[in-house]
Amino acid sequence: MNARHAGIITKKELKGLYNEKTIILAILLQLFIAMFSSFLMVGLASMYDPDSVGRLSTIRYPVAYTGEDSPLFGYLSAREDLIVYRMELDTAVAALGERKLGAVVWAPDTAPDADDPIKITLYTIQNDIQATVINVKLKEVFLEYESDLRDIRAPRLDVRPLPLEIPPSEPGSNFYEFVYGLLIPLLVFMPAIISSALIIDLITEEYQHDTLETLMSTPVTFTEMIWGKVAACLVIVPVQSAAWLLLLVVNGIAIANAIPILLHVTAGSMVLILLGAITALHYRDRTNAQFIFSTGLVVVILFVLALPYNPLNLIVRLSVDAIGAEHWLILLAVIAFTAIASIATDRYAARIGTRIFQK
C-alpha cells in the first residue's frame, strides 16, 4: 500500500467535507445538542433546586394553614421561605385560585401517637411552575414532620434500619452526576458516531455515483482509497472531541486526564469506523448499509455499555479522576481489537479491489 496515495484521498475527502459545509453542519449539530443539555441542566436545576435560580431565592411563598390545630403549623412557621396564614378552607382555596397563595394545607386533629396515619390534604395550582417550587419546599417540611412522628411511633416498629448519620447536603449544583456521568461521554463520543456514519456515505457514494471506475484508472488502488477515506473520518474525531473538552473547561467544568480520554475516544471510534467501512463495502448501497449499520450500532453500544469498565465508563472515570493505571490495559485491548479489525478490512477491501479489476 502506498501511504502517499491514501493521503491524497484523505485530503480530497477532507476538502469535500469543508467545501460542502457538511462539517459545519456537524459542528452545528453538536452545538445544538450541547444547548439541549444546558437547557436540561438549567431546567432541572430550577425545578429540583429552586434556590439555584437566583431570582427565586429571596421570595417568601404565602401558604395557608387550614383545618384543626396540629404540630404542622409550627413546622411551617419555622421555615424562612414560607409565610403561613391561618385561614378558613374555602377562603383559602378561593385565594389560591386567584394566585394570592402558593398552596393550601389542611390538617386533621389526629394525635401524633394514634394508630391511624395523619392525613394532610395539600391544594396546589394546576399547571404551574411555581406550584412545583412550593411543592419542593413543602416536601422538606413534611419530611421533617414525618421523621419526628416516626420517632414518636418508633416503639411500634419491628425492625429499625441501620442508623447512619448523614450531614445535611448543602444547596448547590446537583447536576454533577449529569455532567460527568452522561453529558461528557455523550459529547465526547458523538464525533465517533458521526464519523462512522460518514464513512458509509463516502464509500457508497463511489459505487452509486459510478465514480469508482474513474478512480480506479488512477494509480490509487482500491485498498488505498478505502484507507484514505478511513483516515479522513478518523482524524476529525479527536479534533472535535478535543474542541468539546476545551469548551467544557472554558465553561468551568474541570476535566481530568484529557489526553487519555482523547486516546480512548480515537481508539473506540476506529472500531466503529471500520465497522461502517465493512458494512458499506458489503452492501455498496447507502440505504441498506446505513440501515444495517445503525441497527448494528445500537447492538454494539448496548452491549458495550453492559460491560463493566467499558470505554464510555472509562471516560467518566477518567474525567473525574477516579481510576488508576488499569485503563491503559483496556486501551491496549481496544487497540489490539482495532488492529485485528484493520487487517480484516484490509483483506476484504483487497479482495473486492481485485474483483473490480477482473471485471
Add this chain to the structure above:
Amino acid sequence: MRETLLAVWTIARWEVARSITTMSRDVLPIAIALFVLLVAVTGFASQSGVHLQDGMYNLGIDDPGAARIFAGDERFAVYQADAATLMAAQGTFDLIIIDGRVSTPETEKGRSALRALSRDYTRYEAFVFNQQEDLFAAYPLWIDSLEVKSELDFIATQSGQPVGAGLYGRRRPVPDGPVLPVAPPSATIDVSREDLRRDLIAGAGTDSQISRYSDILSPDTGPGTFKTPSQLSPPLPFDSIILVFVFIFPLYFTSQFFMMSIMNERVERRGEILLSTPLKPWQIIVGKALPYLVVMLGVSAILALINSAPLIILLPLLPVILFFLANALIIGMVARSFKELSFVSIFFSTIATSYLFFPSIFANVHVISLISPLTLIVLQMQGDGFTATDYMYSTSLFWLTSAVLFYVGTVNFTEERLFTLHTLTTRIREFIGTSISLSRPYTSLFLISLFSIPFVFMAQLMMLVLLFNLPMPLSLIVLLVGAAFIEELAKSIGVYTLVANIPDFFSWKRVVAASAAVAAGFLIGEKTLLFATLAQISDSIFGAVLFASLQVLWIPLTLHFIGIFVTAAVLRTWGRRAYLPGLIAATVIHTLYNLSFILGWI
C-alpha cells in the same frame, strides 16, 4: 378522479416493489439476525445493568453491614477497612463512613457523592419500612394532593411580574372573587393498609436506573393520590424522553427510507423515466410517500398496542408523521451528496426531536408544553385526555408546515430542479424562486410571506422553549432580538431570491411595492394563525415579546413595511452581498420597536 387515484396507487405499488427488490440482497437475513442479537443484548444489558457511571465515587466504610447497603449501587467503589486505615487514606475517598457517621470533603464531587449516598440510604430505609407490620408507624404521615385550577393561569404573567408569591408580605390574602364553599376533606384514608403497602413497594422498585424509564408507559394503578412525603415530587422531566424513543424514533427511521428513495431518483438521473410519464408530480410524490405513511401509521399503532396505550394517540402522531415525510421529501430533493443528506437529515431530526421533546418535559407543569404533540400523548397516557382545542393548538403548525413543504416539493419536482447540483443555500433559493411568478411578483411575494408564518412561529416557539428557563431579563432580551431576526429573515427571503435571480429587477418603485406586499402578507398570516391557535401564549409576557407588533393594525403594518423596506433598499443599493448587513439593520429597528412597545412607549 378515479384515474388520478389509480395513478397514485400504481406509483405506490411500484415503490413497494422497488424497495423490496433493492433490499433483497442479504439485508433481510442480517437484519433479522441483528434483531435477534438486539433482543439478546437487551436481555444481557438489563441483567448486567448499564455500566456508565460505575466507580465514579470512592467510598470508604468500616462496617460490613452498612457496606452492604451500598453494594448494589455501582456508582460507588466501596472499600471496607478499619477506621485507622480509612483515616490514613482520607484523601483518596469521596465519602468515608466511620461509626455510622458520614463525612465528605468540601468539593463538588463530595457533595454529589453525598447526595447519591443519601438517596441510596432513603431507598434502603424505605425497603425496611415497607416490611413493617404496623405500616402507619413507619409511615405516619400521608399527603393527599389536590389541584386547583387557576382562572388566571398563564395570562397572569401578562403584567410582567410574578403574580401571587411574595407580593403580599405580611397581609393576609383576601380573595377578590366569590368564595365557594369547599367540603373539608376527611381525616382518614379510605384505602386499605395492604393496598397502600403494595403501592409503596411498587413505587420503591421504580426508583432504579432502568425501571424508572420503563414503567412510565404503563398507566398508574396506585390507590388514589395518597403519598408519603418522600413520594411527593414534581413529575420527572425525563419521562417524556422514553416517548421520544418509543414513538418518534421509528418515525424518523422510516422517513429515512423515503428520503433515500427520493435521493435515489436523482442519482444518475434515474427518475427521468418517471418524469417522462404522463403522471403529474404530485401523483408521483403522493404515490411514493404512501407506503411509508402506511408503514409509519402501522408501526405507531403496533407500538401503541404493545404499550397498551389508547389508539387515539395516533391522532396527534399523524401531523408529526406528515411533518417528517414532508421534510424528508425536501431534504432528499436538495442534498447534493450522501454525506450532505446524512448531515442535513441528522440535523433536522435533532431539531425536530427537541421541538417535540423540550416542551413535553413540562407536560404537567406548564401550558407551554402544549406546543408539542407529544404532550398530548403524555396526557392521554396519564388518562387526562385532551380537547379539540388542545389538539388544534399543538398540531396546527405541524399540519401547516407539512402542507407548505409538500407544495414546495411538488412544484419543484421537475427535471431542472432534480438533476442539478448546487449548494444547499442556492438550492433552497431556487426552490423558492420557482414559486415566484414573474408576471405577478407581488402576489407571489405576498403569498410567500403569508406561508412563511407557520415556520416563523415554529422557530419562535422553539426559541421560547429554549430560553424559557434562563433568568428573566436575559431570556427576554435574547428572545426580543431573536424573534425580530427570525421575522425579518422570513420576510426578506422572497425579496432576496428575486434580487439574486434578477439583479436589476428592483427599481425604487418596485422596492416599495414589494415591501408593501410582503408586509401585508406577513401581517395577515400572523394575525390569522395567532387568533386560531396561540391565544394562551400570546397573552403572556413572553407572547408580548414575540408578537408585540400585533396590537393595533396600522402600527405593525408600518413596522413590517419598514423592516422589509430596509432590507430591500440595502439589497437594491449594494446588491446581494449586503444581505446580512441589511438584515441586521432591519432586525435592530424591529427590536427597538418591540422594546419600546413592551416598555410602554407606544
